[in-house]
Amino acid sequence: MSENALDGADVAAWMQRAARVVAEHESALTALDRAIGDGDHGANMQRGFTAVASKLESESDPGLPADVLKVVATTLISTVGGASGPLYGTAFLKGSIAIAGQESLDGLGLAAFLRAAAEGVQARGKAERGDKTMVDAWLPAAEAAELTASDGGTALEALTAAADAAHKGAAETEPLVAKKGRASYLGERAIGHRDPGAESTALLLSAGVQR
Numbered sequence: 001m002s003e004n005a006l007d008g009a010d011v012a013a014w015m016q017r018a019a020r021v022v023a024e025h026e027s028a029l030t031a032l033d034r035a036i037g038d039g040d041h042g043a044n045m046q047r048g049f050t051a052v053a054s055k056l057e058s059e060s061d062p063g064l065p066a067d068v069l070k071v072v073a074t075t076l077i078s079t080v081g082g083a084s085g086p087l088y089g090t091a092f093l094k095g096s097i098a099i100a101g102q103e104s105l106d107g108l109g110l111a112a113f114l115r116a117a118a119e120g121v122q123a124r125g126k127a128e129r130g131d132k133t134m135v136d137a138w139l140p141a142a143e144a145a146e147l148t149a150s151d152g153g154t155a156l157e158a159l160t161a162a163a164d165a166a167h168k169g170a171a172e173t174e175p176l177v178a179k180k181g182r183a184s185y186l187g188e189r190a191i192g193h194r195d196p197g198a199e200s201t202a203l204l205l206s207a208g209v210q211r
Helices: 008-024 026-036 042-058 065-079 084-100 108-126 135-150 155-171 182-190 195-209
Strands: none
Touching: 008 026, 008 042, 008 065, 008 195, 026 042, 026 195, 042 065, 042 084, 042 195, 065 084, 065 108, 084 108, 084 195, 108 135, 108 155, 135 155, 135 195, 155 195
């Protein structure tokens, strides 16, 4: 993996690491979702990313970064249940469109992917920042990547900043009252619980900077 730019193989390796990270945190994600949701987020995410890993392993040539991300999108849409499948599928699909044709992603390319992904999630879920959803991780991640890239940061530096911002955003969902999804039915009882989608978003982005 190059620190300066990510090619298709790098992005595929990132998604393979994401599958392992999701598997490692399945029980934790399930516990978060059990508190304020249906209790199936961990299992759904593991199923989806296990399928993603299998699909990518079967490809001898991953292609361009956008090609890899499109495979991720279509696989998640077809395998992940609940609201997470369409939301994550939209994120990766919109992100892939934003970087179509690029042989590798530098800092600005990585930021473009994250911005399109964040806006895709926001549009699909009709959610705003502060609604206690995965938007609270995706938007800060995109903004952090854009700031880092605009200062000349590499792809790895932009992704590291994005992952840090996503983790911070996920943590900041804990004191919020949910305004979207099943958690919104709980009212103030959702206070004190972290949004599972925001947490899984942070985990996926962190997988990109692991070695």
